[in-house]
Amino acid sequence: MREKVISRAVRLIGLGSAVFSMQVGAQTATEAPMQTVQVTGSRIASPGAESPSPLQVLSSADIAASGATNLQELLSKNPTLGTPTVSRTNSNFSTSSAGVSTVNLRNLDTSRTLVLLNGRRFVSGIPGDSAVDLNVIPTDFIERVELLTGGASATYGSDAVAGVVNIITKRNFSGLVLDVQGGQSTKHDDTKKKFSATWGTSNADATSNIMVHFGYSKQGAVYSKDRAASAIDQTSAGDPEDLFRVTRPFYSSYAPQGRFFDDNGSFTYDRNGTVIPWNTNGTNGQAATGFNRSEFRSIAVPTDRYLLATTGTMNLNDNHSVFFEGNYASTRVTTMLEPFALGSDDIYKGDTGGQVPAELLINGVLRRNPLVPDRLFDNISDTNGDGLRDYFFTRRLAEVGNRGSKANRDTFRLATGLKGNFNLLREWNYETYIAYGQTKESQSSNGQVNVLNFRHALEAITDIDDLNQNNNRTETICADATARALGCVPINVFGYGSITPEALKYVNAPGSLETKVTQKLAGGSISGEVYDLPAGAVGVAVGFEWRGEESSSEADALTQAGLNAGNALPPTYGKFNVKELFGEVRIPVLKDKPFVKELNLSSAFRRGKYSTVGYATSWNAAAEWSPIADVRFRATRALSTRAPNINELFQPAQQTFPSDIVDPCEGITATGGGARGDACRAAPGVAANIAENGAFTLSQSDLQGISGYDRGNPNLREEKGWSTTIGVVWTPRSIAALKNITFTLDYFDIKIDDAIVFMPRQYALENCYGGDGSLCNVITRRPAAMGPNSAGSLEYIDSLVSNTGSKATEGVDVTASWAGAVGPGRLSARLAWTWLREGYDTPTPGAARDYWAGEIAQSPKNKASINLAYKWGPFSIATATTYIGKSYLDDQFLAQLDLPRNAVGVGSRTYQDFQLTYELRKKWEVYFGMDNAFNTKAPPIVTGLPGNTTGAETEAGAYDPIGRRYYLGLRATL
Template sequence: MMKERVLSNSIRLLCVSGFAFTMQSVQAQTPVTPDAIQTVQVTGSRIKSPNADSPSPLQILTSADIAASGATNLQELLQKNPTLGAPTLSRTNSNFLTSGGGVATVNLRNLDDSRTLVLVNGRRFVSGQPGETAVDLNTIPTDFIERIELLTGGASATYGSDAVAGVVNIILKRNFNGVTLDAQMGKSDQGDDSKKKIALTWGTSSADGNSNFMGHFGFSKQGPVYSRDRGISAIDQNSAMIRTGNASDAFIADRPFYSGFAPQGRFFHDTGSYTYDANGNPIAWNQNGTGGANPTGYNRSALRTIAVPVERYLFATNGTHAINENHSAFFEGTYASTRASTNIEPYALGAEDIYPASGGQVPAEFLVNGRMVRNPIVPQYLWDRISDTDGDGARDYYFTRRMAEVGSRHSDAERGTFRLATGLKGTLKDWNYEAFIAYGKTKESQSSTGQVNVLNFRSALEAVPDATAPGGVACRDANARAQGCVPINVFGFNSISADALKYVVAPGSLDNAVTQKLAGASVNGEMFELPAGKIGWAAGAEYRKEESYSIPDPLTQAGLNAGNAIPPTFGKFDVREFFVESRVPLLKDQPFAKSLSFLGAYRHGDYSTVGKTNSWNAGMEWAPSNDVKVRGTHAVSTRAPNINELFSPPSQDFPTGLVDPCLGVTLTSTQPSAAACRADPGVLANIRANGVFTQTQADLQGISGYNRGNPNLKAEKGISSTIGIVLTPRSIPALSKFTFTADYFKIKIEDAIVSTPRQYSLDQCYGGGNPAFCSFITRYPTNVGSSSAGAIQFSDTAVSNSGGKGTEGVDLTASWADRVGPGRLSAHVAYTYVKSLWDLPLPDAQKDENAGEISTAQNGATPKNKAVVNLAYKWGAFGINSTTTYYGKVALDDQFLAQFDLPARSVSTGSKIYNDFQFNYTLKKSVELYLGIDNAFNTKPAPIISGLPGNVTGTETDASIYDPIGRRYYLGVRVSL
């Protein structure tokens, strides 16, 4: 069983409620007189009111929180909050992706990034990925942020599609005057993960105060962290289950567990396989060095990356101009240039990549002018041990080889994000209005290395004797020779010549873009005086258009670079929406009802793709006294499918592990699948020829398939409920500085968009009573021969509204700040208990419970208990902030354990605690020095090794949750003028 020693650790302060902030922000608060009361607006409502509370659970992080964290990227801070789940993309989990390396996204409630809506100043921001809706937080400058509001729970009625799990609303600074410089640098304990940052923010106002202009320039660079530089990930390993003498079960790391794809090659003959030593001599294959011999496999971890290096240039600006006393114009502009590089080991080439039709059988001789001619590159040792295995009359062999001569698979992605919003706002009598337009575009250009052209590789493998060619050997195909084909020798270390390498390498490219156009207008105000006050209301309309494309290079599109065929994706949609919202005061200053209000909102959308959608929410706020408030909401939210889900064309895949229900069927079989199988002409021909439906090894290895979108998708529906209590005991002197909130939440997503599992389609098509799934299956026809007739040629999958997701739990927050001794102490606690987090892959399937498990269904580790604690003390010029993050223990996925006949929760990893500290000293009124230590006690990540669910390749842990880097230091200075 995996057991980890729990180390004491911590995290940065996160604001735990909408009522109390960090120590710095508490100090900034001043008493508010009745004459100074103004209407404000908070996330979750478009109605302005004197009350800044939210009917839904709301947590706020201020600019002081960001400064105290030392975070370079906003994601680093947000991930400390217990309401956040594992992000789909981050520096530490995106190295192995074909696109999206280094992108930083956010995932509320672990319901997926696509169900978390990220806003900037209450308006949508363009996505950081083509075809998706998730915003790349790399594009938001942290030093330009005033606060961040985290609203958890459905908010589609207020903000539109995608707010099923909640909203992250980033409020930028405004009306700033002066200049602020923040410079920082840091490194990890191991001398890597270097960090450099410089940020300059300035602002000025006109002499009459009618205009304000702000600007920001930022540069940051975070260096790589390689797998080889951490003990847990330096050597290839794999999980292995052992049964001890007392019948207890555990998973251990089988280490080393080197790859069978080695740079010197592994060659399979009739009776076994062999490889080559450093001197070019044939030796027996010994992947992991068992029996005392030296290993001949390959350590992939030597070239893998734990943390992707990211370099960013950021420019942001905003401004306002008062046209007159009641009307003003505003604008916001952002440009972000990001570069990220991923790096993994050289390509693992198998003969089936070159000869897919034959399952990887490579001919060692060819029919030339009526006689068989031996390939002179094939060594005698192999020649003597091979025969004709596929019936074409020529001797065959199979090989695997790590293409070290081609080099690492390296990708450089350059992304540029541009966004501009402008509009008018003001008052008309007692009404407030705002109208805006916005345009945003993210464009990415990606270049990659490490792939080969399989057609050229095949031509280069097929060599024949030729006295006129260099070395007496030439490519067999005349057309290939005319195009520069040079025979390739794959037998041994560094055996591929420079000329042959030049002929087979295939650099890759990928061009992506996503464009967003917005327009909207809204009004809000008060009307109809009731005994408890006026009714607040808001109404508005919005228009949004999204377009996206993703274009790989031609070889990738054709599947001719030893990878899967990936066609280009194009898509667009638009939506027109209108919304209304109201706050109705029901009681005021009554016994047991200091106030009682009803809140309601409704939004109607009309999509060019899914048609009409409706969202609504209803909430109540009841304050029996000044010290206690009870709040609750019920909401129905929607999420329209994104461009990738709708328009992705068939993208080739090569699935493994499929079990054909027709296997073993005879002419007299009576099981439910038999009749459906015999109805296929190819299957029937196979049975008649062999007596029973039979598959060859080539049939099993040759299964292909396509993943595709679905233009017939409809919108998801999310149903969420919250009920909570807010305690602000100001009437009790001893507790007058204390605030506490407790909120219960429950979210259920119906008609969730999921990909149909391939095995499920097979089982439903053949004997499952649902022949509609047969459209996903293509079998070989009768004319391919009895050995392959009826075998699965293509097993496809597509997305559909056939799933479900949900979560249920409790959020607790507490905060307190007061003078203690010579200084001021503040404390914050935020805790989330996840009672349930489930996934429903298909309507007739059982719910897969993931709370407290390490599961692939819900993005890795999902502890039931997660908390963050912040303590801050300020004494004169000195200050200290400590932040503690707690992740509860998690067990391996119960479905994974069931494969080994192990009971649920029987294998788990311990809880983890991370501690961060920042020390600051005010040198002068305008100069502050700060020193930070992240993961101060060097808490090791939970050992979730390769082969276990939740593992992030190259890290040997779930790097979406746990820190795979270790202790880090940073030093900085802030100057304000």
């Protein structure tokens, strides 16, 4: 099937390329029309147009100098972007979309960042979402990337609440460029192989052009065991005086030999099968008996990509042309993590509270399970009143093998349209287009088990009645006759390697997941000048757009039902469409007047009708004032809207396993604690735990065993984002010594009302225990019947998406650039710095603000990048310095420890990258680069601290968890 999809994509793109190529070759030379400029944020094209909103541009030279394999690697260093939601280093545990590369402007979430290709939408790489996977955009095919920060929904539609990332591909390129690159880290992993070929040809006057690009890249894995910081399971010791002091090792309580609970506590086995006491971390002179999960985890997932892209323009005559864009990307990603951690409560849910019967009632007679060892059987009792002896266990299913998945992701997009100009009293420009895009992911996974089969396999008896009719009355068989008929084999969970291949075959449950995202677009616009004012002509643009989005995600039957002991992932399907009309006007008010070199006003308006939320309106108003030629002030005020995406609307209850949850009841005793203590003791399980232990006590497995369900909401409304930007641009052209400098300073303020948010689970806990108690219905605790080990511990905390939230961010952007001759060569320099004054969320109206500005895993208050490039004859060097300011642990987490906001944090980090290039001759150049050249270590955001990326022991989206790496490449222009 995959080969058919690739073949179809190649045929369609190839056919379009062939048609354009023939037409380009036949085109006669004509005089090229005068070019106008259209910048991101406006649909009005005019000579010398400038953006009234903050706009940063990364050129193809910046991309080449970075050596980046995918665009996210470069964009994430820009200070306007927050921590990416999904990347190669933070998605190893993702149930889908592992290895996807997304961007997150202003840290307002990926869904509020609109990614465009040549000013038009691109199909999402994540089912049910609008996030574009930057893996599918070939870096060598990009001319520039324009980052517009601030609301732009009036111009481009929904999702542009935080801003727009507009990727502009190369045009009018002739020739052939070959680029080959290889590299690795100094630890000999994170290997990189890349090859690309870009070919283009144009007619004599460059009015028609065709370009084709093919690329292949392969990025290798980085494993947790190969970095000292993450090689051994660890956790924060939880000491408020030093939260970065770790307990190491802090092995998992789910071990391959099993852990078993009886009336006297718990025990396990050594490699010789001898019973030994359970000791997770090796205290009191005893060996640790837990399991090191870090031995199996990945920091960076291996990713293979095949890319095919083409673009072309063919002139029909002097005034009209047809254009074509085609993209195909085939991405292969492999995730790997430790064998599955199975507990008896995963198999015996609800009715027995995780208790396994060691004896069964068969025809009115108690029959013992012969696989249960005497050491356990003699020390267990009836704990749930059914007359049977019961025990609990946890076990790492090493015999089943490592968990993980192999995902094949294919993205296909075609766009075509007409553009040109016509005269109707005045000259007008027009463009109309249609586009179709699709992303499909096919994922196979392993390492899970069928819990129904596992339950039957655990319930074994000795076949004294020869139920199998094979004249063997001493063998062990499954008690259930139907299960036996279906191949049930008894399973022995006691000790290393005790599960036989036959039993393993009966319980093994490979998984699958199929996802599909489809996008259909149609649109058109006209722009031109309608009236001459003394300061210039009034420009207008009007147009329409229609968009249809459809998404589906369907796992195998066991996964859907949660019967493979993992997350329950019911199928998700949804679709919507939107019809929109928009308009824009640009008015030159004054020009060449005292104190007014130029004064322009502009405004845009968009009205859309969604099949889901009904009508939505966006607008913006902007002003530009130049008192003198060298100084330009700019300001915008905008109302942007974002309609809910398919997941937010239609996602059924989907299981998740949240981390970093602090139970408000921990430590509560039989008296005291105020309202929180009263609310905690009202839970029967908590009361039983207190009665047994003197205070509510949680074990390691309790902390690791919290689950919950996330649910969509079909009654959502659109959210509204109010943004204000005020800035100044200084280009001192009249000062000879400073004529090559450009300086910008912009203030931004974005506030989002009716924000679509999942209710934070920690907020629900605080509300239930010590608040007004309105959210207690989303919390389920384990019953008192669980016994003293787990009674009252959190089992489920659910979260529903709603329009109850709000988000805000405020700060200042500063950029400065300079280029000129220095010594025998030419130097260019660029600085970008963002100071984040404030950023916060509120989960419900009237709730206290959850501040995130300056927090780890969100966005530091100070982030900057400095790019320097120097060229001298055939030599050139480019350096990129990225500064991440001091950041702090989540204030909600600190509040649980009675610590104030910004009380505990990590220091700043500076990363230095460089690239050396030498021109062997005019058309050949060799380059050598090094990323994180000084091997700056990531801060220790270990397990148990908010912001931890599982397997990396840091925040792997914000900091570099890999270390120094280098690459060597050769580029030829033919």
